[in-house]
Every structure is written in C-alpha cells, then in structure tokens.
Amino acid sequence: LQGSCCTCGMGTQLGTSVPPVRDLTGTMASAPSSAGFVVGHAGLYQALAMFAVAYFIIGMTVLSVCAIATNGALDAGGAYYMISRALGPEFGGSIGIMFFLANVCGSALYVLGLVEAVVDSFGIPPVGTGVHVLPQSYWYELLYGTVLLALCLLVCLVGASIYAKATFLIFLIVAGVLGTILVSFFATRPIGVPIRLPYFNGSETENGSFTGFSLTTLRENLGGGYGVDYTTGQMMSFSSVFAVMFNGCTGIMAGSNMSGDLKRPSYSIPRGTISAVLFTYLVYNLLAFLMCATCNRTLLQKDYGFLRDISIFPPLVTVGIYAATLSAAMSNLIGASRILYALARDDLFGRALALAKKTSASGNPVMAVILSWLVVQLVLFSGKLNTIAGVVTTFFLLVYATVNLACLALEWASAPNFRPTFRYFTWHTCLLGIAGCCVMMFLISPVSASASLGFLLVLLLALHYLSPRGFLTCSPPSLQVRKYLLMLDVRKDHVKFWRPQMLLMVQNPRGSARLIDFVNDLKKSGLYVLGHVELQDLDALPSDPLQPQQDSWLSLVDKLNVKAFISLTLAPSVRHGVRQLLFTSGLGSILLSLWDEKCQGVWRHLDGRCQSHPPRGLEASVSAVLRGLKTPGRAMPRGSEALGVGSAKEEEEEGAVNFPANATQVSDEYVCAANKLVLEQSPAPAVRFLYLPRPPADTSLYPLYLRQLELLTRGLGPTVLVHGVSAVTSTQL
Known part of the structure; x- marks a missing residue:
C-alpha cells in the first residue's frame, strides 16, 4: 500500500x-x-x-x-x-x-x-x-x-x-x-x-x-x-x-x-x-x-x-x-x-x-x-x-x-x-x-x-489459490529447503526413496506444451526442470540475451500449470549446452537423473540452427550423459514425443564383459524382428517404455547405434527409452 x-x-x-x-x-x-x-x-x-x-x-x-x-x-x-x-x-x-x-x-x-x-x-x-x-x-x-x-x-x-x-x-x-x-x-x-x-x-x-x-x-x-x-x-x-x-x-x-x-x-x-x-x-x-x-x-x-x-x-x-x-x-x-x-x-x-x-x-x-x-x-x-x-x-x-x-x-x-x-x-x-x-x-x-x-x-x-505467495509461503520454506538440502547425502541414498529428477530439453515451447505436461505427470514428486539451449556466444554479445526470456518461460510454466523450474543457458552447440544444464540444474544432492531431448533439429535437421551439427551429435550427447553423471538413471526419447525415465542407484558394472551372449553384434534384422514382435503382441498404448542400450565406445559406430534405435521404435508411437545402471528391486523396508 x-x-x-x-x-x-x-x-x-x-x-x-x-x-x-x-x-x-x-x-x-x-x-x-x-x-x-x-x-x-x-x-x-x-x-x-x-x-x-x-x-x-x-x-x-x-x-x-x-x-x-x-x-x-x-x-x-x-x-x-x-x-x-x-x-x-x-x-x-x-x-x-x-x-x-x-x-x-x-x-x-x-x-x-x-x-x-x-x-x-x-x-x-x-x-x-x-x-x-x-x-x-x-x-x-x-x-x-x-x-x-x-x-x-x-x-x-x-x-x-x-x-x-x-x-x-x-x-x-x-x-x-x-x-x-x-x-x-x-x-x-x-x-x-x-x-x-x-x-x-x-x-x-x-x-x-x-x-x-x-x-x-x-x-x-x-x-x-x-x-x-x-x-x-x-x-x-x-x-x-x-x-x-x-x-x-x-x-x-x-x-x-x-x-x-x-x-x-x-x-x-x-x-x-x-x-x-x-x-x-x-x-x-x-x-x-x-x-x-x-x-x-x-x-x-x-x-x-x-x-x-x-x-x-x-x-x-x-x-x-x-x-x-x-x-x-x-x-x-x-x-x-x-x-x-x-x-x-x-x-x-x-x-x-x-x-x-x-x-x-x-x-x-x-x-x-x-x-x-x-x-x-x-x-x-x-x-x-x-x-x-x-x-x-x-x-x-x-x-x-x-x-x-x-x-x-x-x-x-x-x-x-x-x-x-x-x-x-x-x-x-x-x-x-x-x-x-x-x-x-x-x-x-x-x-x-x-x-x-x-x-x-x-x-x-x-x-x-487466489493470491500471490507471501512471506510465510516463501521465506520460511526456503530456509527449510536449505536446511534439509544440507542434510541430504548421496552416499546414503536408498532406492526405495528414489524419485525421478527430470530435465526436459525444450527448443520450441509452443510446440512442446503436450510434452511438457506429460513429463509433469511422470515426475511423481520429483524435481522437474525445463531446459533450453541458446546457440550463441556470450563473449560476442553486448548483454545476456537469456535474461529477458526468463519471465516468458516462467509465464509459460504458470500458464501450463506444471510444477517445474526453468534453466536456460548459452552454448556454441546443443551438446555443450546439454552438458552445462545437466551439471548445473541440480541442487545439492538432488541431481538430475534423466535427460529428455526435444530438439527436432538434432533428430531430423529441420531447424537451420541444428543443420551444422554432424549426425553423431545426438549419440555423442547421449554417451556423454550416460558417462558423465553419477545419478540413478538415464533416459533418451524417441522422436518428438518421446521422454525418458531412470531408476536405481549407480553401481559398478562388474561382470558386464563376461555376460553370456549368443551374438557379438546385433543385426538390423534382429532389431526389426523385435520391433515387429512388440507391435504384434500388444495393442497400441498411450506410451511405451523400452530399454535404452548404452552407446558404443567407438564413435564411428554412432550412426549404426542411432539407426538401430530408429528401427526398434519405428511405428511404435510415443516411446520412452530407459537406461538403468543398477537393479531397482528393494527387499528392505
């Protein structure tokens, strides 16, 4: 007043x-x-x-x-x-x-x-x-x-x-x-x-x-x-x-x-x-x-x-x-x-x-x-x-x-x-x-x-529901958040308390409203961050171009009525921007355990800003994500409507090399057969969840890796590819 x-x-x-x-x-x-x-x-x-x-x-x-x-x-x-x-x-x-x-x-x-x-x-x-x-x-x-x-x-x-x-x-x-x-x-x-x-x-x-x-x-x-x-x-x-x-x-x-x-x-x-x-x-x-x-x-x-x-x-x-x-x-x-x-x-x-x-x-x-x-x-x-x-x-x-x-x-x-x-x-x-x-x-x-x-x-x-937040709904909870964040310890995490911590990469918010709403339904009381990469160089600009956009993104969150945070960054490439967001969007022990990419330019090279990226840019980003973060789970979406969800605490993958297998390399025919089996054995659901294999260590195999993911998910509709680094079953109360 x-x-x-x-x-x-x-x-x-x-x-x-x-x-x-x-x-x-x-x-x-x-x-x-x-x-x-x-x-x-x-x-x-x-x-x-x-x-x-x-x-x-x-x-x-x-x-x-x-x-x-x-x-x-x-x-x-x-x-x-x-x-x-x-x-x-x-x-x-x-x-x-x-x-x-x-x-x-x-x-x-x-x-x-x-x-x-x-x-x-x-x-x-x-x-x-x-x-x-x-x-x-x-x-x-x-x-x-x-x-x-x-x-x-x-x-x-x-x-x-x-x-x-x-x-x-x-x-x-x-x-x-x-x-x-x-x-x-x-x-x-x-x-x-x-x-x-x-x-x-x-x-x-x-x-x-x-x-x-x-x-x-x-x-x-x-x-x-x-x-x-x-x-x-x-x-x-x-x-x-x-x-x-x-x-x-x-x-x-x-x-x-x-x-x-x-x-x-x-x-x-x-x-x-x-x-x-x-x-x-x-x-x-x-x-x-x-x-x-x-x-x-x-x-x-x-x-x-x-x-x-x-x-x-x-x-x-x-x-x-x-x-x-x-x-x-x-x-x-x-x-x-x-x-x-x-x-x-x-x-x-x-x-x-x-x-x-x-x-x-x-x-x-x-x-x-x-x-x-x-x-x-x-x-x-x-x-x-x-x-x-x-x-x-x-x-x-x-x-x-x-x-x-x-x-x-x-x-x-x-x-x-x-x-x-x-x-x-x-x-x-x-x-x-x-x-x-x-x-x-x-x-x-x-x-x-x-x-x-x-x-x-x-x-x-x-x-x-009619008024903006005041002191009681802002300051004391903020102090409590800080207090309990300091009490969190990643070394003492247990899988039974796991919640998905989601980072959804959004290039064009106007065309991603349904996807944003869908991921909001999946978060289950977890952390939800909407990420956006602006392909520019801050050193060559007179001011930060992201500052004026912050209010627009916050207005978008309010309009869509989703419980999400906003994280924007400047980077010379999408890969570098994604890595920046993955490392900076977490808070304390609440680290992002999932990466959802919604960049059609990377997938289909429809956006002029993404056409300069090589075809292996996406696979390299996925590989960097799965290698770089020590959080419970990772995911990679398929197509413009795909999402990801991770699960379980990361452990050492001992015995992976000695795992018994009948094949040294999965062929395209095998992947197509798996795709056909999925289509024949189940009616069309609202969304499917499939396992996301780890990208190959050899970067020359990235195109093959992406092609087989395309074959595996062809015609499946909205599909979530999930990669878990450890078992998620807990026998302890």
Whole structure:
C-alpha cells in the first residue's frame, strides 16, 4: 500500500493513547464489560486472576505489535496490514476478514450495551413513580440501536479528523467520570439501592446495599458466587464471565487500527499502546478492590449500573457511560472500515470488495464505512449482547494469536528485513501469547473456537489459490529447503526413496506444451526442470540475451500449470549446452537423473540452427550423459514425443564383459524382428517404455547405434527409452 487513507495525521496521544484508555476506562463501568459484573460473579480473587490473564495475553500481543510496527512503514489496516506483510496474503487476508468481523460484532456489542443502559435508566418506571419514558420491546430496542449506530456512522463519514476531536472530548468526560467514581467510594454514605428485575418478574424488587468500606463486605466478595445473568437467564461461569470481561479489553487495538491515520505510526503505536495497557490495568484492579470492599454481591450481580446510584453526581456518570460506550462502538466501526478498505486495496477478493476502494476527496474510505455500518446493523438483530460476546472474544483472541505468530515467524526465520527498533520482545513472548490466546479460546467456547478455526482454514485455502505467495509461503520454506538440502547425502541414498529428477530439453515451447505436461505427470514428486539451449556466444554479445526470456518461460510454466523450474543457458552447440544444464540444474544432492531431448533439429535437421551439427551429435550427447553423471538413471526419447525415465542407484558394472551372449553384434534384422514382435503382441498404448542400450565406445559406430534405435521404435508411437545402471528391486523396508 502506498500512502494512507487520510491526510489528517494524528499524534501519539490522540491516535494511540487516548482511544484505548477511553474505551477501557469508560466501558468498565458500563453493562457490556462492567467491572461490577465481573467481581459480582467471580469474586475478587478470580476477578484479579481474569484481569491478569487477559492483560497477560494482551501484553504479549502488544509487544509483538510494537515490534512489527517499528520494523517499517505502516499504512491503513492496523493488525491486518502487519499480518499480511509478515505472513503473506493467505494469513493476512483470512485474519483480516476475521478481524473485520470481530470489530463489526464488537461495535454491535457496544451499541446493544448502550441500548440496555438507556432502557435501564429511562425504559423502566423507577420505583415509586409511574413515569414511563421509553417504550420497551425487541423492535423498539432495535430502533434505539439503529439510531445510535447512525450517529456513529455520521461521525465516521466525516473522517478521522472529527473522530480524533470527538475522541478527545469523550476522553475528558470519561476522565471526569472516573474521578467522580473514585471520590464517590469514599464520600458516599451506606445506602440501600432498590433493584427492579424486569426480565424475570416486572413486579419483583430486590434491594442491594452500598455498605461503604467494610471488612465483612470484602470477605463476602473474595470468593466466587456465580449466579444467573438477569439479562439472559443463563447461569454464569468463569468462562462466560471472562468472555464478557475480555470484550472490554479489545479496545487496546483501537490505536493500531488507525495506523493509516497516524503521523508517525512506528513511533506512536509502541508508546501509546503500552502506556494505555499499564494505566487501564491499574485502574481495573483498583476499581475491582473498591467495589468488593463497598458493595454487596446482590448489588454487583443484579444492577450493572449501580455506579450511578452511589455517585455523588449521578448525571455525570450516566453521561460518561453513554459517551464512552458510544465512542467504543464508533471506534470499532471506524476500525472495521479501515480493515475493509485495506483488504479492498490489496485486491485479495477481486470484485467482491471493489466498492470499498472508493474514498472521498480527503481520502476517507466512505464506502468502506457504509459497508461496515450495514454489517453492524445486521448484527444488531441478535438483540442480546451476551449472545455474541463469546463469538467476538474468540475472533479477537484468534487475531491476537496470529499477530504473535507473525512476529514469531519473522523472528525465527531471521529475516534480514526484520530489524525492529522496539527490542523488548523475544520469541518466548510471542510463543506465550499464542499459547495463551489458543487456551483461552477453547476455555471460553470450544464450539466458537472450533468454528472460528474452521472458518479461518476455509479462508486460507480460498486465498491460497487466489493470491500471490507471501512471506510465510516463501521465506520460511526456503530456509527449510536449505536446511534439509544440507542434510541430504548421496552416499546414503536408498532406492526405495528414489524419485525421478527430470530435465526436459525444450527448443520450441509452443510446440512442446503436450510434452511438457506429460513429463509433469511422470515426475511423481520429483524435481522437474525445463531446459533450453541458446546457440550463441556470450563473449560476442553486448548483454545476456537469456535474461529477458526468463519471465516468458516462467509465464509459460504458470500458464501450463506444471510444477517445474526453468534453466536456460548459452552454448556454441546443443551438446555443450546439454552438458552445462545437466551439471548445473541440480541442487545439492538432488541431481538430475534423466535427460529428455526435444530438439527436432538434432533428430531430423529441420531447424537451420541444428543443420551444422554432424549426425553423431545426438549419440555423442547421449554417451556423454550416460558417462558423465553419477545419478540413478538415464533416459533418451524417441522422436518428438518421446521422454525418458531412470531408476536405481549407480553401481559398478562388474561382470558386464563376461555376460553370456549368443551374438557379438546385433543385426538390423534382429532389431526389426523385435520391433515387429512388440507391435504384434500388444495393442497400441498411450506410451511405451523400452530399454535404452548404452552407446558404443567407438564413435564411428554412432550412426549404426542411432539407426538401430530408429528401427526398434519405428511405428511404435510415443516411446520412452530407459537406461538403468543398477537393479531397482528393494527387499528392505
């Protein structure tokens, strides 16, 4: 990606510090991730353990994010941009989609939480009064959520500049609310708080208590006391409470999601994100302790908005909670739009996301914002926030695990271009982050975790065939290839592990497409090289003429869909060129064991470039091949459609001279009879395999050798002549 999607350029504080702090400190007091909800069900000990686990996972991920962010220039897309540039389009695209869905569901989660808070305040008649401010039903609550989401849409459509200003304003409100709450714990006298439970029995009322600081209250709240969630009627557990609580921690990526809108992302992301993590972790633990020491369990479990009831200035708390929750929804919405825009610009999904590329005159991706808003609107139909909390948490954990995986891959691969200025990470932190994310995924919801991994696998496979190779599909395998090539030893080869290593000589690729495809079918997971000899002298040329041809040959391989390498050479003759390719086309212990010639000029002298070669040029080349290489097998094709295949490890041919025979020289009549026998005894196959005799040592017999091969294969159709240097039967496992 070049450039950024916006030209506003936010700094460290507004871009990366304020959004996470605003989201975390604001939503901890709201219904979606209430600190009171956590300590009310889990108790102080388990709540502190949840915070520690959540922030451990987040901390390890933040270290990886900081390392990748300081390794080079960042653009729009946040975590997606980092992962796609580190692990390639397969992982980047699939995780980008999941991160987009996580932000979309997170935005819907905050909107539903805000609707619930509004309905709790204005939709239920307060005790002792008959004022009914807002009507209540599923459709009315959906309408309220739609209106709130439309407000978020308007801010995001204006652009990142107004978003930054709104962020700072809401942060000031949240800071005031937080200060008011802390003061209220000390200033408010013990009071009873009436609680209405409308979802179970509209006429039932319970009383919670704010006791002030009390050791008795603290002891009662130390252990867990999981009860029924009054909004869903489901029994809560450690995993379900953690799932709801962890959603309040996902805002920590709000700063990195705006990477394309930052002035200096590599400077701002590490400083802003780490400071936000440390600050919010301390505030979370402080509030948990204060709540456990001053509020009884009934108040904590049954009234998610109890902080408003005990505040010295309740309207400010109400406004702060509403503003923070709305801001968190807006943050997830604009983050989702940036991810969608980055996916569209990378063309990973073709025309499916083409509409999301459109931007306003200022560079704001308005169509991506609208599409993201539409998806969030669809999620709002779920109705209950705790219903989608587990799915959102699983998606975020999977994204965090992949961010750690990206950093781990770069670190283990020792990539030369991976030189982050942020050094406070190791592969141990990456590995711990991956393990923590994966374990918590399955603890929270095994079904959601399995479904998420399955969805990720489907996206990986789809993008694998649609996208070019990236780092994960290129660099680490290259390192593994080098490692295992060094471990190969030709002295320890065994015939049972033999695979054909094929070099197919191609003069005219336009007329050899079927032959290239056929040899590709024969290679059986072996090495396959397409060789071409250019008959010129490099010393007499101003530049290498093969360099421009390389891309054309690679395009041919892609078009024919064959798994082959390309090897081109300059030589004064085909014989010299073939020898060069045979000696240079192998790699390590993977040496070419077969030579396939497709040069009609050598065979039939139809090409002007080959007419100057003597008739024995082919036989000499065959003889040179069979003498020169110490590899398992050799082959020589017959005609323009013939191929070769070799087999077995070369051994000394002891006893060849003493082999019993009835003839000292094979006559042409004998060869013709063998040819006739083959034709009569078998129907016409697609291809025949015959033995290729070793060329005679006397070069004067080369014409006879070639003539008898012609007689042997006359009328046989496509024929493969095979020469094996040793037995290929193995009795060992």
